[in-house]
Amino acid sequence: MVARFLTLKLTLMGNTFRKSVWQTIGMIVASLYALGVVGMLLAGVVALGFLGDPGWAGLAITLGGALAVLGWWIIPIFAFGVDATLDPQRFTTFAIPRRTLLTGLAVAGLVSVPGIATVLLAIGASFAWLTEPGVLLVSIVGAVLGIATCVLGSRAITTVLAPVLESRRYREVVAIVALVLIVMIGPLVSWLSNGVEVTVGSGSETSTGAQLLPLFEQVAGVVGWTPFGAAWSLGSMAHDGDWVGLVGRLAVALGTVGLTWLIWDRALGRALVSPPAGGGGESKAKGLGAFGRVPASPTWAVAARTATYWLRDPRYSGSIAVVPLLPVIMYFAGQSTGSFFMLLATGPFVGWILGFSISNDIGYDNTAFALHVSSGVDGRTDRWGRAIPMLVAGPLVTAATVLASVWVADSWHLTLPLLGLGLGSLLVSTGVSCAVSARLVYPVAKPGESPLKSPQGAAMATIVSQGIGFIVTVGLALPVFAVGIAAIVVGGLLWGIATLVVGLLYGTLILVLAVRFGARVYDRRLPELLQQVQSFP
Amino acid sequence: MSGSTATLGAMTTPAHPSPPGVPGAPAPDQRPHDPSAALSVRELWKRFGQKIAVSGVDLDVPAGSFYGLVGPNGAGKTTMLSMATGLLRPDFGAAWVHGVDLWAQPDQAKATLGVLPDGVRLFDRLTGRQLLTYAGMLRGMDKETVVDRTNDLLKAFDLGADADKFVVDYSAGMTKKIALGSAMIHAPRTLVLDEPFEAVDPVSAANIRDILKSYVAGGGTVIVSSHVMDLVQRMCDHVAVMAAGHVLAAGTVDEVRGEQSLEDRFVDLVGGRQHSEGLSWLRGS
Secondary structure, three states, X not given: OHHHHHHHHHHHHHHHHHHOHHHHHHHHHHHHHHHHHHHHHXXXXXXXXXXXXXXXXXXXXXXXHHHHHHHHHHHHHHOOOOOOOOOHHHHOOOOOOHHHHHHHHHHHHOOOHHHHHHHHHHXXXXXXXXXXXXXHHHHHHHXXXXXXXXXXXXXXXXXXXXXXXXXXHHHHHHHHHHHHHHHHHHHHHHHHHHHXXXXXXXXXXXXXXXXXXXXXXXXXXXXXXXXXXXXXXXXXXXXXXXXXXXXXXXXHHHHHHHHHHHHHHHHHHHHHHOOOOXXXXXXXXOOOOHHHHOOOOHHHHHHHXXXXXXXXXXHHHHHHHHOOHHHHHHHHHHHOOOOOHHHHOHHHHHHHHHHHOOOXXXXXXXXXXXXXXXXXXXXXXXXXXXXXXXXXXXXXXXXXHHHHHHHHHOOHHHHHHHHHHHHHHHHHHHHHHHHHOOOOOOOOOXXXXXXXXXXXXXXXXXXXXXXXXHHHHHHHHHHHHHHHHHXXXXXXXXXXXXXXXXXXXXXXXXXXXXXXXXXXXXXXXXXXXXXXXXXXO | OOOHHHHHHHHHOOOOOOOOOOOOOOOOOOOOOOOOOOXXXXXXXXXXXXXXXXXXXXXXXXXXXXXXXXXXXOOOHHHHHXXXXXXXXXXXXXXXXXXXXXXXXXXXXXXXXXXXXXXXXXXXXXXHHHHHHHHHHHOOOOHHHXXXXXXXXXXXXXXXXXXXXXXXXXXXXXXXXXXXXXXXXXXXXXXXXXXXXXXOOHHHHHHHHHHHHHHHHOOOEEEEXXXXXXXXXXXXXXXXXXXXOEEEEEEEHHHHHOOOOHHHHHHHHHOOXXXXXXXXXXXXX
């Protein structure tokens, strides 16, 4: 039975290869990448075991293993729906004993790029103890327990949380939180490394590694007693000859595996008899919302709908949530160089990215776009309607960003040129988006899917279309840039005013022309646009 | 290839009845479209890759008729209706809506059409009320009328209690009903409905049928595609049978079915019934 689950999973994997060449290439690249990372890590750990202090290898295995467990447990909560090939719900109608189902799903869970990488890494790292066969054996047992902890824990958590994960409201909130977290990784890392550098630097200058060793040892000592690290630390316990610690940690590791198995078993038993309720979140919105506040015309109807989606569809609201973080990221990015250039560039950058964010609107509509086609919405209506919310909110956000950045950098003399640059790039990129999105539509996460999930095989179309949009925007915005840079270099009020005026007037001109162009393209290819979104995977 | 559908129809049905406006005999050249018809298509062709989905379809839907379009899965019904409503550009052929060339003057033609496409999403982050309002405003209606008609539609489709819920949280049947509502809010002269009764509960289906009947009685034209023969026989006055991209028979329901029930006639035309012993081992002991 377990073998059958394995073949099923392998067949499913094989079928994805057959589906498209790009997917196959993506899979191969991912596998090679994983293999490379595994190889490098293994080489590092084993070299530590042989050449350096085996204690270091033990530390690395314990801490790395604990991180792996953490990843296995946490990531599925955020990356919902990314891999549901063996959703237990699909096996409800088959009479499979639950124990068999559990074992089958657990083993099949390892058949994936991260699964195989974990197995290789866990078993391989044990060979750091090759010189001590007894320790090697203990370490391999620990690795097996560690892998079990990864898989069982991840399955237990997703199954227990499944009722929550299935509610639309939760998915939306989590999707936005995940997006924000991912964007913040860079600044967090730089902030943390700054902190570590400071603490290390405050001591003596010699051999920071030796200084960090006690710190790592302390951490590993604690982590080794937790469910995350217990299994992985067995090897180093045996190496140190700490038999009490070994038995104690073995108990923790076995307990973890047993407990996660039990929890998963219970949760799955419950899930199998209570299929997903569907719906769940009873969210309501009173009245007409934006539709009640706009004048009665097709253009304003499109604008009201677009604005509503900006706030209500996590694929849009996710990107809104990221915009206020951009200055923060730029601040940290610039901190290492000690100049405020990056921070000051944020205003124009925000303007550009806001306009850019509507460059695949029809792709985001997906087949709901059929309503526009069957209603005979013409290009001018559709294009302006989608641009209006951006033209209302965009300038405010851009101006606020510019003001915040000059305030932090204390460069008030740059306010006018930066405003001109920001508004100019907002207008130009909004216009280019309106034109490009009528011609180049590419697949994105479907309505209701996680914004983090990008459809497989769409990478090429995305890169080409975004690249063209970017090049055209930069090209068309050159006059604004030229005046703006001159203003910053030369300085003076007059140049500042000139930048603002050029940004506004020239930007508006480009916007009007680009929207007109986009509308013509839209009118000409209306049914083709619909067919394109209908053909999305 | 002109006239191939009629040839096919004539081959399978020697006494092939002709709907008004379509000569029964295959004509060498393209027959002129019927300007009085609510929908008139000539020589519609569409190919997707290797598969020819619709091959040379001629069809006239008389104004004021309740027209059923039936056919097995993959017969080309949806493709044909998409090309007849401006959602899909035909490889060849033309469609006229009340005498207006749809592909030459799409805006004018679409204004008189209400379309319920099959298998497309809705703007489901809007509430039911907002979606109907949106559909109405897109048609350029003034606000007062939109609000009134939205309320009427919500009441007629029994969605009043769920008007402020998001469409994404609707059941399949409710989604179908709200989509139907957005197709008719602008009071079109012709309604083209692809599988309108799918997933709709019997009570709502009966209500929808009543609404459609009184709409036809008031001079409107309805075209529905369906798998349910029984429903088409009871509800429609005209019917066309499609299979493998061709129209096999078209006319009033009585003309098409003759002495048989529509379902038997359909099976005769389309073929594919298995006359075997069935599954010998499938027995509830």
